[in-house]
Amino acid sequence: MVQSVGDMALLGRLAGKCCRSLLYDPSKRVLCGVLQSGWIDSCVGAKRHLLSEDVIKLQDFQQRKLAVSHLVTGSEGNYIELFKEKMQRNELILRDELKLLLHLCHSADDMLIAREAIYRYHRENRNMLHGDFKFGPLLMRLCYELGLEGMAVATITDENMNGFFIDTTSYNITIDMLFIKGSYESAMEVLRVMRNRRVPFNKDTITLEIATCYKLNTAESYRICSAVIEEQQSKGHVIPRHAYCFAVALALRRNDLEKAKSLYSQIISTENKLCQNFKVLVLAMSGQVADAISILSAAMLPKSPYFVKRPEFSQEVVDLLCLRCEGQPHKTKVEQIVTQLEQAGQVTPRTLDDMLCRAPMGKRKSMQLEEKRRISQRTLKPLQSTLLSE
Numbered sequence: 001m002v003q004s005v006g007d008m009a010l011l012g013r014l015a016g017k018c019c020r021s022l023l024y025d026p027s028k029r030v031l032c033g034v035l036q037s038g039w040i041d042s043c044v045g046a047k048r049h050l051l052s053e054d055v056i057k058l059q060d061f062q063q064r065k066l067a068v069s070h071l072v073t074g075s076e077g078n079y080i081e082l083f084k085e086k087m088q089r090n091e092l093i094l095r096d097e098l099k100l101l102l103h104l105c106h107s108a109d110d111m112l113i114a115r116e117a118i119y120r121y122h123r124e125n126r127n128m129l130h131g132d133f134k135f136g137p138l139l140m141r142l143c144y145e146l147g148l149e150g151m152a153v154a155t156i157t158d159e160n161m162n163g164f165f166i167d168t169t170s171y172n173i174t175i176d177m178l179f180i181k182g183s184y185e186s187a188m189e190v191l192r193v194m195r196n197r198r199v200p201f202n203k204d205t206i207t208l209e210i211a212t213c214y215k216l217n218t219a220e221s222y223r224i225c226s227a228v229i230e231e232q233q234s235k236g237h238v239i240p241r242h243a244y245c246f247a248v249a250l251a252l253r254r255n256d257l258e259k260a261k262s263l264y265s266q267i268i269s270t271e272n273k274l275c276q277n278f279k280v281l282v283l284a285m286s287g288q289v290a291d292a293i294s295i296l297s298a299a300m301l302p303k304s305p306y307f308v309k310r311p312e313f314s315q316e317v318v319d320l321l322c323l324r325c326e327g328q329p330h331k332t333k334v335e336q337i338v339t340q341l342e343q344a345g346q347v348t349p350r351t352l353d354d355m356l357c358r359a360p361m362g363k364r365k366s367m368q369l370e371e372k373r374r375i376s377q378r379t380l381k382p383l384q385s386t387l388l389s390e
Contacts, residue, residue, distance in 0.1 A: 050211055050242075051176045051204055052359050055169070061141045068103040079104055084113050093121045095133065102138050111148055114139070115155060122164045136170030140177070149177045153186050157193045168202050175208045179215070179357075187212045188221075206232060207243040211357070214250040222254050229263070241267055245274050246356060248282070257285055274355050277317050281352070284321045289330050292321055296337045299346060312348050313341065314355065 053059060072079060083101050087093070098121050105114050118139060136156075143152035152174045156165050165171065171194045178187040191209050194201070201209075206228065213225035225247055232239050244267045251260035264282055267275060276295065283292040296318070299311035318338045325331040341347050 050179060050208060050357065050359055051172060055204055056141070056144065056173060056176065057137075058141055058144060061138075062145065065103050068100070072100075072104065080110055080113055083117065087113075087117060087120060093117055093124065095121075098135070099133070099138075102135070102142060105142055105146075108146060108148060111142060111146060111151060114142070115151060118155070118164070119160070122161060126163060134167050134170070136165040136167050137173060140170045140173040144173055144177050149174075149181050149183060149186075152177060153183075153190060157190060162197060165197075166199065168200055168205060171199060172202075172204050172208060175205075175212070179208065179212065182215075184212050184215045188216070188224075203238070203240045203243075206237075207240050207246070210243045210246045210250075214246045214253070214356070217250065217253050219254075222250060222256075225250055226259075239266075241269065241272070241275065242356075245278060248278055249352065249356060252281070252285070257282070261286065273312050274352075276311055277314050277352060277355065280313065280321060281317050284317075284324045287324070289321070289324055289328065289334075293330060293334060293337065296321075296334075296341065300337070300340055300344065310344065310346050312346050314352050315347055315349050316351055318347055 080101065083097065098117055101117060102114055105111055118135065121135075139155070140152055143149065155161060156170060156174050171190060174190050175187045178184070178190065187208070191205075191212070194205070209228055210225050213221035213228075229239060229247060244263060248260045248263045251257075251263060261282055264270075264275075264278060270276070270279060276299070280292045280295050283289070283295070296313070299313070318341070322331070322334055322338065325334045338347065
């Protein structure tokens with residue numbers, strides 16, 4: 001693209017116009033090594049993401065992409081080709097042009113051009129402030145949408161891009177993407193790079209790190225998990241309940257029952273479904289069968305209204321409790337309670353791994369709060385450039 005008034009006007013008009021089994025082996029229908037050594041060596045289970053839509057914001061991003069595509073004159077392919085020609089002539093890449101390009105990427109081939117543009121933009125602006133717009137989350141959402149986790153990892157860990165990904169969100173989205181794909185070693189590498197660059201960890205990062213340690217289930221990942229918890233506690237930071245549950249699960253997988261009990265005791269609120277399942281599990285494995293029975297008994301709500309959500313227990317947890325009661329006086333009572341829970345629909349085939357590897361419900365704002373200001377207070381014209389906001 002020749003650096004001409006006409007070409008720049010075209011780009012300017014375009015840019016201005018539009019400026020997501022812990023215990024049970026289903027194949028064998030038996031409980032895995034809770035009662036054996038080497039518990040769950042091959043636990044893969046669910047691979048769903050751990051971050052809510054409030055963090056990933058993929059749906060909002062896709063809606064903006066669709067709106068931008070409709071507003072751009074001509075096809076997005078033409079714009080991408082024009083941009084490619086512009087880079088071949090080594091012309092300066094403007095911020096709004098790059099934002100528009102990223103909102104028009106729909107394929108892996110488009111992303112190759114976008115990645116080259118990101119590198120060029122960073123080289124040209126390395127010593128300048130990028131303003132209040134962060135390209136990192138935008139690029140990682142594109143990789144997330146298109147399933148390009150390899151490109152995401154290669155880009156965010158590249159030392160040539162040091163100083164470009166300065167926000168926590170970019171790393172969290174990348175790690176979550178790798179968690180989905182089961183690429184746990186790569187997720188740990190991203191976490192190491194994040195620490196080395198002194199990018200701050202937030203609660204989501206801590207949950208992702210401990211969840212990755214749980215999935216790896218090695219002596220080293222167990223050490224890292226313990227170190228992370230100790231570090232957070234020493235700084236007085238609140239560790240998310242979900243992260244604690246992953247830590248408890250990892251301790252159990254490492255046959256460290258005492259550590260699991262200690263970690264569980266540090267959870268502030270244990271009233272949710274996941275914590276109740278782990279409480280029954282830990283009590284059963286500790287031989288405190290009577291206490292486990294009390295929890296199941298209290299969970300039965302015979303005449304509760306239909307809108308009251310009843311406590312739910314994993315089949316593998318109640319199966320383990322039944323096994324622990326073999327040959328004991330409690331066996332008949334446990335079987336009766338389990339039968340009643342099953343009849344009430346309070347026993348689920350979902351494994352603890354399924355329950356762990358799920359994104360929490362995001363906090364949805366009201367439509368009134370989500371509605372952005374659409375009219376400029378200065379010009380009284382529509383603010384179309386908000387389509388390209390982060």
